Amino acid sequence: MLGHEFIRNAYLAGTGVALACGLVGWFTVLRGQVFAGDALSHVAFVGAIGAAVVGVDERAGLFALTLGLAAVMAGLGRRAQADDVSIGVVFSWVLGIGVLLIAVLSTGTSGGNGLIVANTLFGSIFGLGAGQSVAAAAIGLGVVLGAVAIARPLLFASIDPELAALHGVPVRALGLGLLGLIGVVTAEGTQAIGALLVLGLIAAPAGAALRLTSKPYLGMALSAAIALGAMWGGIAVSYAVPSLPPSTAIVGIAVGAYALASASRIAL
Amino acid sequence: MGNPTLSWNLVDDVNRLLEYQFMVNALEAGTIVAVMAGVVGWYMVLRRQSFAGHTIAVMAFPGASGAALAGVPAALGYYLACGIAALTIGRAGGSSARGRGAESAAIGVVQVAGLAAGFLFLSLYSGVLEQLQTLLFGTFLGIDSGQVLTLLVVAVVVLGVLAVVGRPLLLATLDPEVARARGVPVGALDAGFLLVLGLAVAATSQITGALLVFALLVAPAAAAQALTPRPGRSLVLSVVFALLVMWAGLGVSYFSIYPLGFFVTSFAFGLYVLAQLARHARGRFAGDGPGAAPGALSDVLPHEPGPARTM
Numbered sequence: 001m002l003g004h005e006f007i008r009n010a011y012l013a014g015t016g017v018a019l020a021c022g023l024v025g026w027f028t029v030l031r032g033q034v035f036a037g038d039a040l041s042h043v044a045f046v047g048a049i050g051a052a053v054v055g056v057d058e059r060a061g062l063f064a065l066t067l068g069l070a071a072v073m074a075g076l077g078r079r080a081q082a083d084d085v086s087i088g089v090v091f092s093w094v095l096g097i098g099v100l101l102i103a104v105l106s107t108g109t110s111g112g113n114g115l116i117v118a119n120t121l122f123g124s125i126f127g128l129g130a131g132q133s134v135a136a137a138a139i140g141l142g143v144v145l146g147a148v149a150i151a152r153p154l155l156f157a158s159i160d161p162e163l164a165a166l167h168g169v170p171v172r173a174l175g176l177g178l179l180g181l182i183g184v185v186t187a188e189g190t191q192a193i194g195a196l197l198v199l200g201l202i203a204a205p206a207g208a209a210l211r212l213t214s215k216p217y218l219g220m221a222l223s224a225a226i227a228l229g230a231m232w233g234g235i236a237v238s239y240a241v242p243s244l245p246p247s248t249a250i251v252g253i254a255v256g257a258y259a260l261a262s263a264s265r266i267a268l
Numbered sequence: 269m270g271n272p273t274l275s276w277n278l279v280d281d282v283n284r285l286l287e288y289q290f291m292v293n294a295l296e297a298g299t300i301v302a303v304m305a306g307v308v309g310w311y312m313v314l315r316r317q318s319f320a321g322h323t324i325a326v327m328a329f330p331g332a333s334g335a336a337l338a339g340v341p342a343a344l345g346y347y348l349a350c351g352i353a354a355l356t357i358g359r360a361g362g363s364s365a366r367g368r369g370a371e372s373a374a375i376g377v378v379q380v381a382g383l384a385a386g387f388l389f390l391s392l393y394s395g396v397l398e399q400l401q402t403l404l405f406g407t408f409l410g411i412d413s414g415q416v417l418t419l420l421v422v423a424v425v426v427l428g429v430l431a432v433v434g435r436p437l438l439l440a441t442l443d444p445e446v447a448r449a450r451g452v453p454v455g456a457l458d459a460g461f462l463l464v465l466g467l468a469v470a471a472t473s474q475i476t477g478a479l480l481v482f483a484l485l486v487a488p489a490a491a492a493q494a495l496t497p498r499p500g501r502s503l504v505l506s507v508v509f510a511l512l513v514m515w516a517g518l519g520v521s522y523f524s525i526y527p528l529g530f531f532v533t534s535f536a537f538g539l540y541v542l543a544q545l546a547r548h549a550r551g552r553f554a555g556d557g558p559g560a561a562p563g564a565l566s567d568v569l570p571h572e573p574g575p576a577r578t579m
Binding site for chain 1: 318321322370371373375381385387388391477480482483486487527529532533534536540
């Protein structure tokens, strides 16, 4: 299996994306910000379409839009945590712009745009080139390092914001930092498993880890490990069963892990 | 149908718009959906269940693609998938007393499980991609009178249920403890509301598409609640806003080459921003401090996570 170049690329990119998603996802779930992550990942696709309309690299659009929206969300909410109504309103509008861009794209150029839409919505990890994979792995590593660097103060600020602020922890800046990391992760994950499914790697492994252990650092490691397992397993399964899209396989395993964790918790 | 252009004679424009049966159907369907979304969305925003609403909404995608694969009508798939998702979220929320984090993770997992299944159905079906866009972003073309009738039935059921349980539901939303003490079945209302939400969302997404339901569900309700603290008045306002957004969107998109979804979401967003601006302007006008009389329904809610205004 590893003899194919596209599989090696998928594993390289997937490893970086999965580790970053698992780690950042743990904080996202802990803080109850899954909806914000969801909104960021859905608008990522608008960024990709927008880049196609303007004619620049897809990744430029992805990162510009997710990071921009992360900043807007942080600005809207108190403590850099937007409430669900403003998230919902803003992100439905951005999706509306996405619809407009699809229309512009399909009236302007000929052919291929249906493919762009499908790829950004659901990803194509087997379609990544060598350069894209290395970039994805490097960005994933960068996010992991960034998350580890702010893990301790962020944990404090998430669990008890008032006390953390009293101790001089920059609560707002940390919230913004986390949203920024979520933005980067979703933009990166969109290329691998798609704008609609990247939430699966953010929410499911972290949700499972938080159900299994209440120890923070163990939970973070477990979340990253489950995400990685889902990614590796998903790629292998979908290679073995060609009719199964890789994104579905990856998300399916992550959701299965979450269901198992919930069941074991009830059984214990 | 040629290329219609907008003139300055509004009556003439509306007349030309109503010449076509498909446009009349679209207006009827849009009106039904807007009234329903205005009411259900009002409760959804008040209960802070936007994420659950969004998740139920995107279930239309696996519903429709699963129905295509199984060879049953798409509408059946919509309602089934939305109903199942509503029940699952209700169970997950009910069993998790561990706070918002765990609940939002559960909702997120339900959502991606549904979407992943939908993507699988779609690739097994190997259908046309144009359908995918319609599914996600909606269309107002090709709505037949049978669909309008179905929407009407669903709307009557939804509004009827809400008319019966509306008051206890409001109490259970604003103050669950008091409601419980008075013998209101809070748990049953929570689960029941999610089902009603699922029904309304499944109907709405047939017009606006799975991803854009929110424009009608959240923005009008949020704008209305920002403008007045009185429940009854803001409920009416929410319906009016939803109707305005829908009619304006349909009207403009008929004369434009660009899609309905863009106009509906943009009008809804504009309305929300205007309402927020009006609220802030009024607050400053009245010398509004933290202790002043509430100017918006959200001000009287006990749901806000913490008094962090000063930070």
